Amino acid sequence: ITGLKYISFFFFPDAYSYTPNVSLSLPLGMGNPCLANQYHTLQTSPVISVSSCHQTGYSLQNDNHAASGYYLPHGLRPNGAPALESPRIEITAYSQYPEDEVEESSSEDHIIKRGVNSIVTLTLPNADGYRDPSCLSPASSISSRSCNSEASSYESGFYNYDNSPQNSPWQSPCVSPRGSSSLLSCPHAGGPAGSPHHSPSTSPQIGAMAEEGWPAQPRGSRPNSPSCGGVGKRKYSFNGAPYRQTSCSPIQSPIPSPHGSPRVSVTDENWLANTNQYTNSAIVAAINALTTDGVIDMGEGIPIKTRKTMLDHSPSMSLKVEPGGEELGPDGELCHDDYPSRLALKKENYCGGFLDVPQHPYSWSKPKPYLSNVSCYSSPSLPALDWQLPSCSGPYNLQIEVQPKSHHRAHYETEGSRGAVKALSGGHPVVQLYGYMESEPLTLQLFIGTADDRLLRPHAFYQVHRITGKTVSTASHEVMQSNTKILEIPLLPENNMRAIIDCAGILKLRNSDIELRKGETDIGRKNTRVRLVFRVHINQPNGRTVSLQTASNPIECSQRSAQELPLVEKQSVESYPATGGKMMLLSGLNFLPDSKVVFVEKAQDGHHLWETEAKVDKDSVKSSTLVVEIPPYRNQRISSPVHVNFYVCNGKRKRSQCQRFTYLPPNVPVIKTEPSDEYDSLVTAGLSMHSKPYYSQPRLTPIMPVADPDACLVGAYPPCPPRHAAIPSSSPSSSPTLHDLSPVAYSKCLPSSPTHAAPPGSVVPPIQETPGRPNLAHPASPDHNSCLGMLHSQGSPSHLNSPGPHGYHPIYANSSPSSSPVSHPSTPGGTAESPFVQAYSPSQVQAAASSAQAGGSPPSLLPEDASPPSMAITVKQEPQELDQMYLDDGKLPETRCAHIACKFPLGNYLTKERHFVFLDESFSI
């Protein structure tokens, strides 16, 4: 979207979802604090205008009322606007850009035209896999930049939207509405982090792409890495159609130019500096959010990393049988014989679904013949892999019962398998779908996702690897979707819809191969953390499909990193009075006698406000534990909680990700014994606003003072408690962001994934923030793994998730004990994972919350909740009316926030949704 001055999105909700038409205009780039902060600034300051009639994200929501609101951006709640038939996006090119670079025009025509062009020129076959079979180089990754430049999926999406209404339901609504309150814009704008979205300005234009993009380059004959494509330009091909890179090398220059914004790996050091570069991504993200549907466009567009999933939608999706065939199998592969019959059916369904999708006139990938005969899947398409889906919806709740270990050495293609990902306990990760009472088996999909601060998306440098053998008890088979390999595992009713993931290994692709892909902007260096992403698609009687997704805690896949970097999995104290002095026990890995613990506080702009080295009890240092004395805060007279970070440092570049710590006003009692107490205390602390919100960012038009992010923290109980008796031991990590975060929807589904706190660019140390904090209450909890989640790459703090398209920004809040409301002793299963929290981070809000886990489910305060979970938490529960009352009264003074926080049960209040609602309401005043 290079050079966009205005981007107008018109969403037309599908018939099922009713959404009001909202419009909002927001300047992108520095001008928009939200965007700038969260997404890194754009060089230019384009304005995105979105008129949306929102809608919807992924289908599921359509079925239930609550759902309808699910994808709506906060603030954009349905106001009665009539639903439109189809989405329409309008993009206005920014005049300031050179014409040649401005692909988009203000009018739809242009867009369409462009789309057409890309389509025309980009005739791509389906992506075979992550790399060209004949050439190891990654088969295209679509990267963010591509969105702009090469007929990115985004663009395609726009285009398609206009043309394919039917797809709309899938799209994410998060677009910011034009004209509407600016407040909303932030969140929306922020979005997607999905991958690639960086530069709106990316350079390579579509036109260029058309011309150069798909040259018939001979495939590389071999998988040797980088060389395959020749100098500088590596080709990647989909189905054997390699194309060269356009003038802009995929690896963009780090310079934040509007023209291409490469994803630069971000390290602690450089994160801030690069912040601006990513702003574009915000735009892209926004677009991305809008283009969820993608069925068609994906197929048509150029393989963009962001749109890898595009193939998903495309009829061309191919199921791969295994072993290995990197190539898309011929038709026959679609349904394997060896796959369980039930599964086979499922497969067919999928196929059917694809078939059901009207072919886009321009689609470049044509349905394979064999597909034509299959029909079963009612859903028109499945959500792209980079879409953010909830972990629960209605009665369904997809949870990771047993989290994978925080380290798993991935294997290269040149090596043999390094086995399946294991659980901390020595077993294997376990995933279970709760609330599904049908007798028909389902298919659980697994792919390797990112663990950085941006939105969850398929990881370009890692692929799931199917493990077979006598030690593997779980059936599985591979399917290629776009460039992402997906492992499909049966979820059988007889197994209580529970699957033991002992068949999934992780394959590392050479960085050089991937980075040379056209459009790939991510860099592989130090981008070694991944998450296992699980999805399940449940067909509903009405023909709709509910898609759920949950992601594991981060997994460090680098041999070296795993051996050398200190990892803080748990901390015994989450918050303490500013006086400090208390000893805090850190548990984790790779601690050394000379390890240092550094507390740091950064301002919103990233500069250091305070940094001090804490005293480490060297005598007690062990490889897995470290005792440190909490240093006194620089200001002993703080009136509200102050969030800082600390990290363990084993050397210059060997530092752990940042852990959160909260200094409380001296007079604030520290409660930690009971969950409820902790909760209150935490909440209180969190709610109080501080002058310097950790993660918060200014809003465009703040009506109220920026609340402390913490104030907005949302607690996190699993939104959807397991219907089954079993309580997940692990924290659910669901994708951080949902397509649509309507309060309602959220209330129902709390994201469980660890998230991080701040948006990149935000005050929070760019460094890594620990996603999931260890919950002391649950020592065994795997949560800590989340710490690994941070990636340095991409300029964003590691594991921080970038704000969702809607501006939601998940935050890792886990477990800090103190803060922790998180810790829930009551949680059964010692592995409670993590509480994590998602907060709305539209820019200003910080979030910090911890989540709860739990075992129980929080009481559902929202009326919408069709199925209120039973509350097993020991948090004091207030009348639900209270919740509503506050939300409705439109007043949201900080004090009130604090009050509410104290009153409400963690599970309910400390949820992303809640938080969101608050903001929404308050800002609406």
Place this chain on the structure above:
DNA sequence: AGCCTGGAATCAAAC
């Protein structure tokens, strides 16, 4: 024989 691993040598990019 092949799969898993753990280690470590070798390369190459960053510093």
Place this chain on the structure above:
DNA sequence: GTGTTTGATTCCAGG
């Protein structure tokens, strides 16, 4: 511009 360090990849070897 060069030496050092760090991270990525490839090899080896043993279970």
